[in-house]
Each structure stands twice: as structure tokens, then as C-alpha cells.
Amino acid sequence: MKEQFYQTMIKSLMKKNNYLNLSWLLDKGQITEDDYQVEIENNPNLYVIEPNGEVNEEIISTINEILGELNIQLDSNEVSDLFAIDHDSLVKIIEKHQNNEQATSNT
Numbered sequence: 001m002k003e004q005f006y007q008t009m010i011k012s013l014m015k016k017n018n019y020l021n022l023s024w025l026l027d028k029g030q031i032t033e034d035d036y037q038v039e040i041e042n043n044p045n046l047y048v049i050e051p052n053g054e055v056n057e058e059i060i061s062t063i064n065e066i067l068g069e070l071n072i073q074l075d076s077n078e079v080s081d082l083f084a085i086d087h088d089s090l091v092k093i094i095e096k097h098q099n100n101e102q103a104t105s106n107t
Contacts, residue, residue, distance in 0.1 A: 001058075005066055008084050012049050016081070019047045049081055055089040060097075 019040075026036045040047050063083055067074065076094060080087035 001062055002066065005062060005083060008052070009066075009082050012082050012084055015047055015049050022047065049084050051080070051086040052084050053086065055085050055093055057093065059085065060090070060093055 022031075022036060022039060025031045026033065031039075044050075063079060063085075067079075074082065076087060076090055079085070080090055
């Protein structure tokens with residue numbers, strides 16, 4: 001399972017890099033806004049990070065393990081983009097975990 005997440009991370013980073021390069025070309029006037037839109041519409045697999053579905057505790061645990069191994073901290077938006085997971089589902093699990101921690105510390 002971990003290997004799959006590493007592969008997803010690399011693919012997401014490549015898509016972000018492609019998107020930034022395309023945006024740079026637009027910013028420098030090397031392509032038009034229309035060219036930019038057409039490129040993204042015709043090749044979303046190169047530029048768009050699509051969430052892979054719902055998130056569960058096991059997925060969050062694996063992601064936390066990977067981030068710990070890499071010694072990096074990310075916010076929920078960065079985690080969602082990097083691991084191609086649904087942001088709303090991620091936030092729900094984080095909030096649930098935080099509420100559980102607060103309940104435990106209040107007892």
C-alpha cells in the first residue's frame with residue numbers, strides 16, 4: 001500500500017510541475033489564454049490531480065507514516081493534492097481525531 005502512495009506522490013508532483021510550466025508559458029506570453037485552456041482540457045492527465053475517493057483511518061495512518069519517514073509537515077490541502085485524496089474526507093477524519101483527543105484529555 002505504501003508503494004502506491006509513493007507512486008501517487010510522484011505523479012502528483014509531476015502534474016504540479018507540468019501545470020506550473022504551462023502557467024509560466026502563459027505568464028511569459030509564449031502561449032495564449034486559449035492555448036492554455038485547450039492544453040489543460042485536452043490533456044487533463046498531465047495537469048489535473050483527481051482525488052482517488054474517500055479517505056479512511058488506514059490511509060491517514062499510512063500517509064502519516066510516509067510524512068514521518070520524509071520528515072515533512074504538510075497542511076491538509078497539500079496532503080490532499082500530493083496524495084490525490086478527497087480534501088473534505090480528509091478534514092472530517094482530522095476533526096474526528098482531534099475531537100477524540102480532546103475528549104480523552106478532558107477525562
